[in-house]
Amino acid sequence: MKFDPSCIQFRLTAGMVLASILGFGGMTAWSNFRMQHILIKGHKDNAVEIAERFGQDVAWMDKTMPSTKALEKVINYRSTADTVIWIRSPDGTLIAQSDTLEMGSWKQDGLAEELLELSPGHKLESIQIQDRTLIVCISPLDVNGNLLGDLFVIDDITQNQASFAAVTRDLTIGSIFVIGLSALVIAIYVRQSIKPVCKMNELAANVTPENLADTHLEFDRAPTEVRDLAKAFNMMLGRLSGAWEQQRRFVSDVSHELRTPLTLVHGYLQSTLRRCNTLTEPQREGLEIAASEADRTIRLLQDLLDLARADGGHMRFHIERVPLKEIILEIIEMSSYSSDRVKADIQMPGFEARADCNRLKQVLINLIDNAVKYSDADTVVTVRLKQEGEWAVIQICDRGRGIPTTDLTQIFEPFYRVDEDRCRTTGGTGLGLSIVKTLVEGMRGKIKVQSKPGEGSIFTVSLPT
Template sequence: MFLIKSFPSVKQLSHLTSLRVRLTVGIAAMSILGLSGVVTGICWQMQSILVVTHKNNTRYIAGRFPSDVEIYSDMVSLEEGTQRAIDNLSNPQTLLWVKGPQGEILAQSEALKMGMRGKNLVSLTDIPLQPELQRINNRYWLLCATKLVVKGVHLGEFYIAQDITKDQTMFLSIMSSLLLVGLIVTILMTAAIAWYIQNALQPLKRMSQTTKDISPETLGKVQIELENAPSEVKELAQTLQTTLTDLSHAWEDQRQLVSNISHELRTPLTVVSGYLQSTLRRGNNLTDIQREALETASSEAERTIQLLQDLLDLARAENGRMYFHLETVVLNELLTEIEGMVDQYPTPVKISLPDQLVKIKGDKNRLKQVFLNLVDNAVKYSHSSEPILLKLSQEKQQANIQVCDRGVGIPLTHQTRIFERFYRVDEARSRNIGGTGLGLSIVKTLVEGMEGTIKVISQPNQGTTFTILFPVS
């Protein structure tokens, strides 16, 4: 069995780097650091108070013991006086013992003699001179060693072992509780911060949703209204609103300019083209060079007229002035008619029709324009030996028309842009084969104007398939 590791998508990564996540993580991290510092400080302070209190008690015993031994030794022997001093200062939590210069035990607490507590304490050899906390046999002991000098005589070493297990255990329990409380507070605080930041960023999210689907046609209709937003966000929204309004005016002026220029130039160019064609028909005395020049001029004039007509069609569509004469169209008959109209093409065109009739609501002339544009485009980019296929089918409540070729194909990076105006996949090839660069853009406009959709599937050097879907009538 192979395990396939899934990697995060671009969308998931974008969520991880969003402003909301960054603010939440940043503020939560700072809050956690601050809270951790407070908890650590409290624990350290409690530990210091606990240990310092017991250390002071240990130092007090270490300082008092020699004087007690001296007092008792005035009444009894030195050894008995040492034992009495130990018995006087010992308690269940404090164990004392004295070792002679040779390491022999001279005196010790009763609990040590009986072996009830502090096993192995008297055998320790590395007890520090200053009080130090050590864990021995699962208990916490504060150990200290000092020289025992009585009346100027060095009797040996005096050892103190104070059992602070109860206090230390209580401290550790309190510290665990503080850590647990700190963890719970951190989780609640992070959730509260995330909720607050999410609400604080709602105006930006609403502004993003409002502007996400803006198109050139809707620039002037967008209204960015934010209530209860911070002043900085309101200022940003006002700036964006002003920019969108200016863009709308500029876009409208540009469309009007293109429409006016196209309309004004089409008439004189049509006259020029007519005179050129008339001259070619009647010019029997023209030289070959003159005829070639006139034919080139006539061809370019026709191409420019077609370009202007395409621009006018697009301008009308954008301004809502392109009207469709909708009627019931039998696509079987229309494609058969298209097949007859493209007989003169160098590349053969074949059609594939279903047995049943497929009917849609559409403008017959506009549909002819759509299919002729697609066939013309396929012929330009196909090999003359490979036929173009027009295939009609009906899938549920949709009519499916496909225009397939076996030409050069379209790279994947260009497929999302081929319906843009003047966009060409290969500029050099496009100039050689002619065309205005508006054909596919007009096709998309006409198809969508008749409530259809168009999409493309292509592979380089294997061909291209344009698929048009219309609801059946």
């Protein structure tokens, strides 16, 4: 499937995936922030609680033992492997400290010595020392109204931070996986949802005059909007089919009705020109012009009638194996009466193809007539016959003025003529190539044209063998 950033599928998928990323990403970021805040706040509250109750504990223990012994007892009771406590007197003397400060994990890299050098003063904060994260709570220690010094409570939360980082990493990886899975599910869902629209587009692209009446959209399980659009599309197709059929019937009827009286008029004009010897020169010239225009109009009506029959499916073809060499030579011999510039270049003698003999002759006559008409009198028109795979190829080549590139895709349209030829001097009706295309395709063949202005044109007719 071709990537198109402006298509509905891409926009819907991208929008929903972006919303998922913002949702999951925002939730993950908020969860991380809240967990970090709760972790820090919990340890700070614990340190503050130890500091607030430390004096009360010492005062209670002081009743049964000496003050120094009471301080050491409370310190050891409140200390843990990750929490250390010490007391420093106002003059800077270390009064008591946790035994855990002498443990290897605290003595490593001089951590204990660096901590003992912290300056006193009321504070509660999270600090980084070396590669550890510590909660520091420093407050005055008052026992029974006596200021003993400053109480230092240090809580090592490095391990908790590492565990939190691992959880955050797992949560991020999980979010990325969920977002990726969601993107895949969303893409599949959106693709299935817009499939009726794609089918509608495909059917609309394949609508032709031949299948216009038979084309209908039916979406029973599609969304309501798509069903309404399909219904409106079917109504439009019905109106177009009716209009097309009416136009085709009108052209056929008019062509048929006008051809008979014009044929009679043309016959009377020709009879008058042949039998009447008393006509003046202006009268004879006028009658000849009238007869010529009547003949041209009759041919135009016949062409219109042929096109109408082809559009209506009423043109019959008698397909059989025909000898192409004999047909081409016969057509060239017929053309020699009006021009001796048509030559044959037959590379496959005795070659046959499946075609309607009479329709094929009509095609070749029209193409050769055009080649002679639109090329200089001193140039040769060549009719080639060759084989390409399972196709018999007939080419009519001229060295005329050629066809502009902008007109190549439209010259097979009814009444279309190159700008230089939009006049009656050449005698054409603008329907010849359209009829040629209709006849060739009716014989299940193909026709194409190659041309360059000033270099001539090559019309290629391919017929199945």
